Amino acid sequence: MTVIKTPGTPASKMDRTPAGTPQHGGHRAKEEKIVVTVRLRPLNKREQSAKDHISWQCLDDQTIVYKPGPLERIAQPAMFTFDKVFGPESLTESVYEEGVKNVALSALMGINATIFAYGQTSSGKTYTMRGITEKAVNDIYMHILNTPEREFRIKISGLEIYNENVRDLLNSESGRNLKLLDDPEKGTMVEKLVEESVSDDQHLRKLISVCEAQRQVGETALNDTSSRSHQIIRLTIESTLRESAECVRSYVASLNFVDLAGSERASQTNADGARLREGCHINLSLMTLTTVIRKLSVGKRSGHIPYRDSKLTRILQHSLGGNARTAIICTLSPASSHVEQTRNTLLFATRAKEVTNSAQVNMVVSEKQLVKHLQKEVARLEAELRTPDPSNEKDLKIRQMEMEIEELRRQRDLAKTEVDDLRRKLQEDQRLKISELSSPVAKKCLSFSAVLSPMEGKELGRGDRNRNTMGRQTMRQSSTAPFTLMHEIRKLEHLQEQLGDEANRALEILQKEVACHRLGNQDAAETIAKLQAEIREIRSVKPAPKKVEVSGGLAVNKSVSANLKDEITRLHSQGSTIADLEEQLENVQKSIDKLVMSLPTNNDHQEADTDSPLKTKSQAKKKKLLPLASSNAANRQNFLRSPCSPLSATKDVVDNDIENQAPQYDDVVSTETQLTEKETPTKSEDGGDISSKEGTPYRRSSSVNMRKMQKMFQNAAEENVRSIKAYVTELKERVAKLQYQKQLLVCQVACFQI
Numbered sequence: 001m002t003v004i005k006t007p008g009t010p011a012s013k014m015d016r017t018p019a020g021t022p023q024h025g026g027h028r029a030k031e032e033k034i035v036v037t038v039r040l041r042p043l044n045k046r047e048q049s050a051k052d053h054i055s056w057q058c059l060d061d062q063t064i065v066y067k068p069g070p071l072e073r074i075a076q077p078a079m080f081t082f083d084k085v086f087g088p089e090s091l092t093e094s095v096y097e098e099g100v101k102n103v104a105l106s107a108l109m110g111i112n113a114t115i116f117a118y119g120q121t122s123s124g125k126t127y128t129m130r131g132i133t134e135k136a137v138n139d140i141y142m143h144i145l146n147t148p149e150r151e152f153r154i155k156i157s158g159l160e161i162y163n164e165n166v167r168d169l170l171n172s173e174s175g176r177n178l179k180l181l182d183d184p185e186k187g188t189m190v191e192k193l194v195e196e197s198v199s200d201d202q203h204l205r206k207l208i209s210v211c212e213a214q215r216q217v218g219e220t221a222l223n224d225t226s227s228r229s230h231q232i233i234r235l236t237i238e239s240t241l242r243e244s245a246e247c248v249r250s251y252v253a254s255l256n257f258v259d260l261a262g263s264e265r266a267s268q269t270n271a272d273g274a275r276l277r278e279g280c281h282i283n284l285s286l287m288t289l290t291t292v293i294r295k296l297s298v299g300k301r302s303g304h305i306p307y308r309d310s311k312l313t314r315i316l317q318h319s320l321g322g323n324a325r326t327a328i329i330c331t332l333s334p335a336s337s338h339v340e341q342t343r344n345t346l347l348f349a350t351r352a353k354e355v356t357n358s359a360q361v362n363m364v365v366s367e368k369q370l371v372k373h374l375q376k377e378v379a380r381l382e383a384e385l386r387t388p389d390p391s392n393e394k395d396l397k398i399r400q401m402e403m404e405i406e407e408l409r410r411q412r413d414l415a416k417t418e419v420d421d422l423r424r425k426l427q428e429d430q431r432l433k434i435s436e437l438s439s440p441v442a443k444k445c446l447s448f449s450a451v452l453s454p455m456e457g458k459e460l461g462r463g464d465r466n467r468n469t470m471g472r473q474t475m476r477q478s479s480t481a482p483f484t485l486m487h488e489i490r491k492l493e494h495l496q497e498q499l500g501d502e503a504n505r506a507l508e509i510l511q512k513e514v515a516c517h518r519l520g521n522q523d524a525a526e527t528i529a530k531l532q533a534e535i536r537e538i539r540s541v542k543p544a545p546k547k548v549e550v551s552g553g554l555a556v557n558k559s560v561s562a563n564l565k566d567e568i569t570r571l572h573s574q575g576s577t578i579a580d581l582e583e584q585l586e587n588v589q590k591s592i593d594k595l596v597m598s599l600p601t602n603n604d605h606q607e608a609d610t611d612s613p614l615k616t617k618s619q620a621k622k623k624k625l626l627p628l629a630s631s632n633a634a635n636r637q638n639f640l641r642s643p644c645s646p647l648s649a650t651k652d653v654v655d656n657d658i659e660n661q662a663p664q665y666d667d668v669v670s671t672e673t674q675l676t677e678k679e680t681p682t683k684s685e686d687g688g689d690i691s692s693k694e695g696t697p698y699r700r701s702s703s704v705n706m707r708k709m710q711k712m713f714q715n716a717a718e719e720n721v722r723s724i725k726a727y728v729t730e731l732k733e734r735v736a737k738l739q740y741q742k743q744l745l746v747c748q749v750a751c752f753q754i
C-alpha cells in the first residue's frame, strides 16, 4: 500500500492512499483553481493622521478599482477582479464564510487545505488570519458535534520561518532551526516538529495561542506588532466511522493556517539592523513565493518550479499546485501612500488565481487497526466453524438461492429441449415438403392424383389433410414454440396448398384437352365408319360383270350401270382419282351414244323419212348429254330407281311402262309371240328368263313399235347417264369431304402428339 506523508503529519502513524469522498465521489484528483479573495482594510490611525487618502475602491464583491488622486495619472492597471473582494467595512466573519470556509472544512473530508494571507506589512494579515482560524476552529468542532457517527482525531503543530529558519512554536526547546526532510513518498517533513493531539476546541485554541505567542513579532514604523516571520499552524484531522470502528480506513487531511510576514520597504519601515535583515529574508521568501505562483499560473509551460528556493515554498509545496485546496486572502491597505505595494499585492493575487491545484481525498490505514481488525475477523470465523448454526439466516438465504438457481436451470434446460425438438420437427417437415416438391415420383403422384377416381382422390386428399392436421396439432402442442418458427411453418403449409391447387388446375386443363382430342377422334372415327358402311353397302350390291361390255339391248345397259357402280367403288377403294371416274364416265357416255346412234342405223331402210326428226332430236340430246360438267342435282335415290339401276325392280318398271303404253304394247306382244317360236330364248346370267322377256323386243326390233321402243330406250339411257353423273358428283363431294376429314384428323393427332 502506497504511503504518502502529508506535510506536518507524523509519518509513523499514517498510511496515505487516495479514496472517495462525498464531495469528490472517487479516488481521482479534482483540479481546482486557488481561491483568491481580496480584503481592503480601512485606513488606520497612522494613515489617517498622515493625511493619506483612500486610493482603492470596491466596485462590487468581486472588483476592486484604483481611485487616483486629483493630480494623479493612471499608468498601470487600475481594476482587478477576484473570486471575492471585501471592502473596509467587511467583517472577518464574512471573509471566512464567503471566501475560505469551504476550503477550510475540506480537511474534515480528507482533503488537504491551506489558507494563507498575503500582503504588505500592516495590511491586516494577522488581523484577518486570527479571525479566520478562530472561525475555522469553531466550524470544525461544530462539524464534529454534528457528525457523531465519525470519530475525529485532531492534532496541531506550529512553526515559523524566521530569517529562513524553521522553529517549532509548540516546542521552544526544539531548537532555532529545524531541518526539512525530503521523503519521496511523504514529501517535505520538518524534523522533530511537535504535533499535539487536541482534546477539544478550547485545547486547540489554547495551543494556537501558544503558537502565536511564540512567534517573532517586532515593532516597525508601520506596525507596532509587526510579524517578522511566516507562521504556519497545521491541524491534522483524521476521522473514522464509529460503527465500523474496526474498519481500518480513515480520512486524514491537514489544514494549514499561514500568516505570512508582510513585504515591506525599508524606506517605509525605517528598518535597520535586525529588522532590516528580517525584512530582507521576508522579502526574499515572498519573492520566491511570487515566483512559484507566477510559474504555476502559466501552467505546464512554466518548467521548473523553484519550491526549494525558500523554506516557505518547500513546506507549502503541496498547497501550491499540489494535493490541496488553497485559498489566499490578499490584504490591502487603501492608503495612497501604499499604492505601489497594494498594486504588487493585486498582481500577485491575479497570478495566484490562475494556479491550479489537484486535491484528492486522503485515506489512511492504521497498521495497528488493521491487525486488530484481522484478529477479530479470524476469531469470528473460527467460532462459526466450531458451531455451525443451521438456522443461520445467511445459510438459509444461500440454500434458497441455490434452490432457485437449480429451478431456473431446470426450466432453462426444459425450454432448450423444447426449442430443440421444435427446431428438429421444423427441419424434418421442411425436408419432407422439399422432397415432395422436388421428387419426380411425387410430381407424378401429384399429377395422377387429379385423374384418380373420386374415391381415390378423396382418400389421398384426406390423407394429406390428416397429415397436415397432425402436423399443425403437433405444432400447437408445443406451446413454447417461438413465434418465428410457427410463422415459417404456416408459410410452408400455405406454399404447399398453393402448389397443390396449381397442379390440380393444370391437370384439369390436360383432361379437357384429352377429352377434346377424344371427341375429335370419335367424330373422325364415326365419319370413317359411316363412310366405310356406305362403301360396304355399295359393295354389298350384286356384283356386275367385270368387264364393261357395250352391246345392244336393255340387259346390256343394266350390266353397264352395274359395272359402272362397281368400277366406281373399285376405283374408290383402290384410291382412284376423280379424274379416272370422269374418264370412265365419259367412256360410258360415249358407249351409250354409240349405242343410241346404232339403233336408228338398223332401221334406216324402213323409216328413213320418219326417222329424220327423231335422229335430229336424238343428236341434239346427245350433244346435251355429252358434257359431264353439267351439275345434276339428282341424288342417289334417283339413280337407284332408274330403270337400269341394279337396285330397281326391273320387271315392275317394264310392266309399268307397258301398262302406261297399252295400245302399242299389244303389238309388241304379238310380235314377241311370233319371234319366240323361231329363236331360242336367251337366259340371263342369274338363270332367269328376264332377258328373254326384255331382250326380245330390242333384238327383234323389226316390229312397227320399234320407234317408240327406241325412244323409250333412249330416255332410259339418258336418265341413267344423269343418275350416274349425279352419283359421281356426290362421290366427288364425299371423297373431298373424306379427304378433308382425314386431313383434319391428321392435324388433330399431330397436335395431340405435340
Ligand SMILES: Nc1ncnc2c1ncn2[C@@H]1O[C@H](COP(=O)(O)OP(=O)(O)OP(=O)(O)O)[C@@H](O)[C@H]1O
Binding pocket: 040, 041, 042, 044, 088, 119, 120, 121, 122, 123, 124, 125, 126, 127, 128, 223, 225, 226, 227, 228, 260, 261, 262, 263, 331
Ligand atoms: N480589517 C481591519 N479592520 C480594522 N482594523 C484592521 C483591519 N486589518 C488590520 N487592522 C489593524 O491594522 C493593524 C495592522 O494589522 P496587522 O498586524 O494584522 O497587519 P499585518 O499585515 O499582519 O502586518 P505585518 O505584516 O507587519 O505583521 C492592526 O492594528 C489591526 O488591528
